[in-house]
Amino acid sequence: MHGLGRNGVVALGLVVGMAACRGSSAPPSPSPSPSAGSAAATPAQQQLTAWLTAFNAGDRAALLAYHQQAFPYDVASDDVHDIDRELGLSQGTGGFELKKTESPKPTSIVATMKERHSDRFAQVTMDVDAAEPHRVVHFVIHPIPTPEELLGPKVPPAAAFGDGSAAASPPAKQFAAWLTAFNAGDHDALVAYHQQHFPYDVASNDVHDIDRELGLSKGTGGFELKKAEYPTPTHIVATMKERHSSQFARAEMEVAATEPHGVVRFEIHPIPTPDELLSPEDRKALTIDDAKRRAVIDGIAKELDAHYVTPAVGTKMVAAMREHLAHGDYDKITQGPAFALALTKDLRDVSHDLHLGVMFGPGPSGPPPSPGDQAAMLKSMNYGFGPIERMSGNIAHVVIDGFPQISDDAGREGVANLMSQAADADALILDLRHNHGGWPETVALIASYLFDSTPVHLNDMWERDTGKIEPSWTVKDLRGKRFGGKKPVYVLTSNETFSGGEEMAYDLQSLHRAKTVGETTGGGAHPVGGHPVADSFVVMVPSGRPINPVTKTDWEGVGVVPDIKVAADAALEEAHRRALADIAAAKKAPARP
DSSP, rough: OOOOTSSSSSSSOOOOOOOOOOOOOOOOOOOOOOOTTTOOHHHHHHHHHHHHHHHTTTTTTHHHHHHHHHHOOOGGOOGGGGHHHHHHHHHHHHHHEEEEEEETTTTTTEEEEEESSSSSEEEEEEEEEETTTTOOOEEEEEOOOGGGGOOOOOOOOOTTTSSSSTTOOOOOOOOHHHHHHHTTTTTHHHHHHHHHHGGGGGBBBSSSSHHHHHHHHHHHHHHEEEEEEEEEEEEEEEEESSSSSSSSSEEEEOOOTTOOOOOOEEEEEEOOGGGGGGHHHHHHBBBHHHHHHHHHHHHHHHHHHHOOOOOSHHHHHHHHHHHHTTTTTTTTOHHHHHHHHHHHHHHHHHHHOOOOEEEOOOOOOOSSOOHHHHHHHHHGGGEEEEEEEEETTTTTEEEEEOOOOOOOOHHHHHHHHHHHTTTOOOOEEEOOOOOOBBBBHHHHHHGGGOOOOOOOEEEEEEETOOOOOOEEESSSSEEEEOOOOOOOOOEEOOTTOOHHHHHHHHHHHHTTTEEEEEOOOOOOOOOOOEEEEETEEEEEEOOOOEETTTTTSSOOOOOOOSSSEEOOHHHHHHHHHHHHHHHHHHHHSSOOO
């Protein structure tokens, strides 16, 4: 299947990303001083100062000039891997304020920064070349919780929500109300709560509408509150554990200062098990030694040699891992999650394959869900669909955030009911801006509604393990009503669109069935499968590649380049404008005899 999260270590039920508020870029500020108090800045400190100054200015030409001179984009993590993504992050965050730096060595720096547009923090790791002109050779940026030493005054938590005034505070009461509704998993009760207290548009992507929220509730089984902290009188930070697994999550809620204290911001994301909540057994299970590190690397090497889609690249990855091991680069890593992240980075540095990754942690506990439970969960997820609306001009806007496996008649009927809602529209806008992938069979099923009944060749999938090529065609006999193959279709994309979401966009674009609008997508085409390699370690190995029947290639590493390039948040308006023009032009065209 498609769809491993691009951050390497995947948490069940949740996806973490750099969520940035949208806004205009802030004016440039004086260069930050990572070396405050030191006699002379190190090469890494000087380079970080130069990057942060250019990033905060938000000027495309200045950023490009800086990168051409000192910082090749191909050494950067995904959020700043090209000029469009970097400018989007600069504008979305408003730039960063430098709060703290550590310099493990003169050519390396780790910086803690705060977004100007919000209270969110991020961490940057930058390594530079030891020789002049000290070009950047490695750069990673990712969101982090507010560091303990940078939190404001807190009401001391006790027994989860705390005692006395803490438990009775506005954010505690509001969070308790949300968690009660979320854990109950009742559609109507959740909708009623949100209408009264918690508008969905202030929430992060995982709970941005009722379907996503119910899917998360069913997938996690709800959450148990373990700890609550109160950085301000209107702000709660909650540490929770999934009921269906050992996965932890952190939620942040801010409420209005005045009655009725409605929610004004909400974010939720997965976190490693907090150290203070680890049992002695958990702590022991997380610990790895030299023998375990070698066993994991040997296991990964075996799976890459046997299955990786490009054998020559697999050989290079194995050699790189063994070289890191021989040089002692892993010697100080004694925790399983940290080792999984280090291995993921080193493997991707060679392959640039965003589906490839190493995971650490126990698998799902308990028996697998029954077919009935699976069907109920699929229904609660709304079969991967988000909102469906009818825009002015009789244009359907259909949001699809994922392509879950649809393997029974009930699932196919659910998809049919949803797609049939767009059948009588004069144009269709298919919104894949937050689609992270799924099953190719579901991609083909949904694409079938955008063509007539004659089967159309969408894609082929070559598998290294079998050497076979499996074709993918539209479905001739469909449930429900088709939109059909004649009316205009626009597909919205973003740099977040990934894997199966990219396949849908690429298939429709290459067949000239749709015009794509938005941003270049993430660039992950290889289907992936999990392979256990040692206790609690799993390597996700891409073992196949798509072969488009029109282009004879795929989107791996390059993404789907949109026909109409605009910022992701402007894509819907642009597609709507163009669809209205298409409809008007069709009405003016003379009827065909």
